[in-house]
Amino acid sequence: MALSLLLAAFTIIFLAYNIYQKLRFRLPPGPRPWPVVGNLYDIKPVRFRCFEEWAKTYGPILSVWFGPTLNVIVSTSELAKQVLKDKDPQLADRHRSPSAAKFSRGGKDLIWADYGPHYVKVRKLCTLELFSQKRLEALRPIREDEVTSMVESIYKDCTNPDNKGKALELRKYLGAVAFNNITRLAFGKRFVNSDGAIDEQGLEFKAIIANGNKIGASLGMAMHIPWLQWMFPYLGNELTKHEARRGRLTKAIMEEHSLACRRTGDAKHHFVAALFTLRDQFELSEDTIIGLLWDMIIAGMDTTAISVEWAMAELIKNPRVQQKAQEELDRIIGPDRLMTESNFPNLPYLQCVAKEALRLHPPTPLMLPHRANANVKIGGYDVPKDSSVNVNVWAIGRDPSVWKSPLDFRPERFIEEDVDMKGHDFRLLPFGAGRRVCPGAQLAINLVTSMLGHLLHHFTWAPSNGLRPEEIDMEEAPGQVTYMRTQLLAVPEPRLPSHLYKRVAVDM
């Protein structure tokens, strides 16, 4: 009885609020929302595809109700420019779900911080210090170590007589590079030894990430309908426990770092070391340091591995492109040495392969949700204060009015026209644009290009036995980051002398 009354009350409030919004504002068109849940039940699991479909009916700027919150989704480059450039100052806040709010302590990190003095300070720290060209270069040996370690593992597995001609799950190897690279970059720690065994801290680290994902998934509807959260009384507890666990591990690692510093006096380049040094200058609280370190893990781990898996799927589906990239590698690097990042300027086609993969398969297809800090107009419609705004960069990357034969994987298009992908050209936005553009873009581009270059230089790739290239499943799994629905199985054939398959390990 009490529940029915509550539901009726909320339905009335919702309807009244909707009518008020409709009368007061000229909202973008969209599917009719239901009371309380809005459009949540109508949205198909792969959201960016669903929004692209709706855009065909309602137009390129959509109203979609996530419970009581209005989400405005734009899907043309012209509207993306309005969101990320013209109205950037009014749209640079973040919409925080209950779990994001808890983990970031109300936005004391970077990703979930609203645009304001704290954000400006932390962003400056990222631009000038954490992601400076100097640090990017200083951390290069770690990336090269991890990429060559990947090559060594693949070689070992594919030359093992038991595996002859068998397909490998590429995601496992790509995930290892992403994991080791990001933990070394952020924490200065490789939790996995050279035999592939993971230590106790590494296990705890992985368990924390898995638990964070589990909590996020279990929120379901309550993620978007705040008043439903009373139905999950245990959740507040879970979030607090999770956050405490994350804090404990991070503090233990920071403590180890400061002990090691006192013992050896060595200067290190990883983010823990940088944040320790800059703590006073930037007045960083412990919450901010912990938040920043985890931001890097959350934002920088899956995204790079996902990008390479999609790129490899395209290269296997398009043997012509694979061969052309290999011809370039053979011409510039040859069969007697390893590729390094310093070779990139001489490998334009390889760079275009990475770019083309990010055009067709951006790992965060709806970017991250921005939030309006004032009433603004986009595309002639009102976007009221506190609405969320998403840019469907996936749809923009496939828009036939912008791209010739958009569904073809044709890296040559970027040789014909050099299109920026770091936020200056609104046709290609895998890293977003404007104030909140991804600060790790260059690092990600280097790692993705390096992984692709090594995979192609060292091996020729074919589809899993019995599968024709055109039968590879190119559909996406649901989620905020977009994995392939069916993980890629591929058969590698080594193409260089065996001494070039050794890991180039560095201790830093």
Ligand code: HEM
């Ligand atoms: C291919 C890999 C990557 C892609 C496609 C990507 C894409 C993005 C996108 C679309 C955003 C949101 C932009 C917005 O809200 O407007 C973002 C934000 C962010 N990314 Fe990346 N990213 C990648 C890798 C990385 C890496 C390696 C790191 C760090 C190690 C990183 C750190 C961040 C951070 C901290 C933010 C939040 C920025 C803010 O809110 O101001 N990303 N990224």
